[in-house]
Amino acid sequence: MTRIRTDILISGGGVAGLTAAAGFASAGYDVICVDPAPPVTSAEAEGADLRSTAFLQPSIPVLQAAGLWDRLAPHAAPLQVMRIIDAGGAVEEPRIVKDFDASDISDQPFGWNLPNWLLRREMVAHLATLPNVDFRPGTATRSVLTRESEAVISLTDGSRVSARLLIGADGRNSPVREALGIGARVMRYGQKALAFTVTHEVPHRNVSTEIHRSGGPFTLVPLPDRDGQPASAIVWMETGAEAQRLQALPAPAFEAAMNARSCGILGLLRLASRRTLWPIISQIAERMTGERTALMAEAAHVMPPIGAQGLNMSLADLAALLDLARPETLGEPAMLEAYHRRRHLEVQARIMGIDALNRASMLGDPVWRDLRATMLNAMYSLAPVRKTLMKAGLGLR
Numbered sequence: 001m002t003r004i005r006t007d008i009l010i011s012g013g014g015v016a017g018l019t020a021a022a023g024f025a026s027a028g029y030d031v032i033c034v035d036p037a038p039p040v041t042s043a044e045a046e047g048a049d050l051r052s053t054a055f056l057q058p059s060i061p062v063l064q065a066a067g068l069w070d071r072l073a074p075h076a077a078p079l080q081v082m083r084i085i086d087a088g089g090a091v092e093e094p095r096i097v098k099d100f101d102a103s104d105i106s107d108q109p110f111g112w113n114l115p116n117w118l119l120r121r122e123m124v125a126h127l128a129t130l131p132n133v134d135f136r137p138g139t140a141t142r143s144v145l146t147r148e149s150e151a152v153i154s155l156t157d158g159s160r161v162s163a164r165l166l167i168g169a170d171g172r173n174s175p176v177r178e179a180l181g182i183g184a185r186v187m188r189y190g191q192k193a194l195a196f197t198v199t200h201e202v203p204h205r206n207v208s209t210e211i212h213r214s215g216g217p218f219t220l221v222p223l224p225d226r227d228g229q230p231a232s233a234i235v236w237m238e239t240g241a242e243a244q245r246l247q248a249l250p251a252p253a254f255e256a257a258m259n260a261r262s263c264g265i266l267g268l269l270r271l272a273s274r275r276t277l278w279p280i281i282s283q284i285a286e287r288m289t290g291e292r293t294a295l296m297a298e299a300a301h302v303m304p305p306i307g308a309q310g311l312n313m314s315l316a317d318l319a320a321l322l323d324l325a326r327p328e329t330l331g332e333p334a335m336l337e338a339y340h341r342r343r344h345l346e347v348q349a350r351i352m353g354i355d356a357l358n359r360a361s362m363l364g365d366p367v368w369r370d371l372r373a374t375m376l377n378a379m380y381s382l383a384p385v386r387k388t389l390m391k392a393g394l395g396l397r
Contacts, residue, residue, distance in 0.1 A: 201267030
């Protein structure tokens with residue numbers, strides 16, 4: 001069997017893996033990217049990922065270096081204000097509303113939001129223009145053998161690839177991580193998230209809103225207008241049983257439930273897509289590297305969708321890898337050890353912070369809900385604390 005040689009093989013063709021392929025190709029490396037499922041690039045297609053991704057400020061240079069941002073920017077909705085609402089009183093209505101405005105710390109929005117299916121469409125189209133990328137949708141990693149000088153990867157299309165660096169970007173159940181025998185710590189919450197899009201009466205004015213009551217946050221993230229109407233992506237986190245009940249409701253009953261949960265802040269919401277259900281966990285790999293291998297994105301870390309941290313952490317992984325990569329030392333132990341040291345402690349700290357925020361958002365007991373509201377009020381009222389929290393959320397020093 002002929003062995004294909006390349007600089008980098010990326011196992012995983014989600015948004016993180018596609019960005020990594022574009023990033024390393026733009027840096028001059030030969031890249032093969034594989035994924036077992038062809039990317040779904042239309043919102044109406046079966047299996048479309050109806051979630052959205054907010055790219056925070058530090059992620060934009062990564063996308064620019066990969067040659068992707070010019071394609072994505074025209075489709076993006078800016079996120080100027082992060083609004084936190086506590087609706088934990090006796091009735092479902094706002095009792096505390098706090099706006100964290102990006103203008104307090106920057107002349108740029110916090111970030112820009114795009115639908116995940118559209119990201120895949122634009123990223124796949126960009127990879128097709130790069131001569132040093134071989135993207136193989138419908139092909140999976142079958143086995144991995146690492147040596148001091150290379151990683152040898154057998155693929156389900158029958159080919160064998162010799163790579164100087166193997167990047168596992170293949171999800172929370174990463175075959176690459178398992179092949180290397182790297183364990184992962186998992187924290188479960190008994191939650192699931194409903195993801196869908198809506199149109200609404202009141203313009204969002206580039207405000208992303210998290211509404212806290214119990215079960216988890218109800219988050220509305222701005223999207224570009226849809227058929228002339230304001231539109232938002234919603235992630236509604238609830239206990240697993242309640243999320244499944246909500247997903248099974250007829251559309252009119254579901255719309256009534258989501259309008260009650262939204263506290264009417266954007267007027268009447270109308271469902272504009274099907275509803276998808278996602279499990280909520282936190283997970284972190286014991287190590288982010290193995291011989292000739294780096295783990296990134298959900299192969300390395302998973303966290304609840306709070307504060308737009310997930311994919312931005314993945315792009316921080318990619319930024320570190322690109323910064324450390326040198327043609328003469330690609331995939332060697334010193335590079336990989338430096339990557340692990342740079343990222344693992346930061347990832348641990350951020351996961352623990354999001355874990356605490358998620359557990360606070362789930363609180364249903366009135367006493368604990370009142371304490372949550374008091375803490376929100378106190379943190380917002382102190383300008384230095386408020387600005388520090390905003391910078392920390394962006395990953396800025």
